[in-house]
Amino acid sequence: MGAGLTKSVYVDGVILGETAQNTFFYKEILPGKHEVETESEFSNNSITFQAEGGRNYFIKQYIKLGVFIGGAGLTLVTEENGMEEVRGCKLAQ
DSSP, X not given: OOTTOOOEEEETXXXXXXXXXXXXXXXXXXSEEEEEEEOOSSSOEEEEEEEOTTOOOEEEEEEEOOSSSOEEEEXXXXXXXXXXXXXXXXXXX
């Protein structure tokens, strides 16, 4: 359910693109505080995290039911889980 929905994704206010099923984005960032946002039904949902140099960060978007259209949420996942998830996906173009 929700597999056909696309949602825009932003890092620090700059759009990366729109999500699609089994697709991931890759973005190099500098150490420091960062915000990732995604569209949701009534307003954007976001997650903020403190990045350290030399580490990989994975943020998973999930679709949730809405009143009129599906919304989206974000969660920070471990590097191990993130690597496992992207193995079955393709890099967004």
